[in-house]
Amino acid sequence: MGCRVLLGFLLAAAAVIASVDCNSEGDILNAWKTQLTDPNNVLQSWDPTLVNPCTFFHVTCNSENSVTRLDLGNASLSGPLIPELGNLTNLQYLEVFGNRLSGSIPNEIGNLRNLVSLDLYKNNFTGRIPKSFGHLHFLRFLRVFSNSLTGRIPPNIGNLTSLEILELNSNRLAGPLPFVVLELVRFGQLKHLDVSDNLLAGTVHRTNSTRFRVTTIIQDPQA
């Protein structure tokens, strides 16, 4: 009787330990891999049996074996970005530019509070720019140009005081360019802003600040 109780307890403990995922970041990446079409086999090294994803090609980890970079630019990948990618909490560089990724940008990307560079440019993303991008306080590079994004530019992008390069051009964004976003040139670090080739409307206020430098023209369909 005692033996059976002990055995039951051990089995339960084993189940608990198994469910407390020791490899959650690897699982996230492998789950993403299953949703991607990878004609060039760039994800061949992504092996679900490995202890952590730190030996995967195109993945960089920090000293605690947590993913800090995904470098998958120009890799001919197609498929979606999955919401679980928002659980890679130490991710600083999400480089997936120049692919054929599609679907909408998950709101969960805004959970990547350590993100420094978000390069989704030259893909086929649709839908809106998530409002949650306003939480990415360390973001320096936000480049989503050359996609099919719609909707308005979320004003809380104006919260990103570290933003140096903001490129939203060549999409189907509508509505105004929020003034707070433009103010990042004066009060933030913004050095390069491109919203050209969209469906934006409204007035851009001039300032007298000598550091104000909008490098491209805002397209106004009503003009």
Place this chain on the structure above:
Amino acid sequence: MALLGHVLLSKQHLDIYIGSVLLLLLLSNCSFSFGVESDINCLKSIKASLEDTLGYLNSSWDFSNNTEGFICNFLGIECWHPHESKVLNIKLSDLGLKGQFPLGVENCTSLTGLDLSSNQLGGPLPHDIDRILSFVTSLDLSFNSFSGLIPLKLSNCSYMNVLKLDNNQLSGNIPAEVNQLTRLKTFSVANNALSGEVPLFNTTSITADSYANNPGLCGHPLKSCQNKSKSVCGPNLLSGPVPQLVFGADSIGALQVNFFRSRNGVVIVAAAGFGVGFALFFEIKLQ
């Protein structure tokens, strides 16, 4: 000789003497200027030698309006003083730049920091890097595709505090003389194809993480560099596909060493181990 000395030191010729020295100073070339002309040429050369795939340099580095300190507003350029074209730092990280190491940086003679990380730069690092980056305290070339050797003369860049060469395709040895960089606080060559013995550093700030993912590197704080002929990674005598074998206990030991390189080999050895284990278990159980 004494007469000449007498003439030079006599008071009535002193003003002529001072005048001619001043004239010489005025006529002398850029070496006495505050680096303005050379710094502008430095940036022109960088722009010309790099492929600007995302167009940032093309739009921001406009050399037509050359008022005092105009380069200080360029993307990625920090100046010593806002109205003087003397470059303090060049920070061109993550700008989609392609090409080789821009040798024109040599003309930014007051440069203290160079960050070209996270681009698509390739080719070798210049062998006379000490002449190009004489006073640089921070050099970050990480996350590119630089190849070839780490320049020996890097050891002459005595002001270097931060040296990041990680995540490239550098090969060969790390020059032992790099340990002469007494101000070095951050040093990383991780994720390259380097080999050989690592330099002997005095500082505690350089750990095994500095060298991570260079399988050929050895020496403290990594594993010691043992004699190559005794290493497990030595040349195999067997070649070709792993043959199917009947598992006998006496042949297992000999097969194991040669199977490290073969994935099938690992599976076959594991199966062999299980086979032997089961056989022994039932033998013992039946007794």
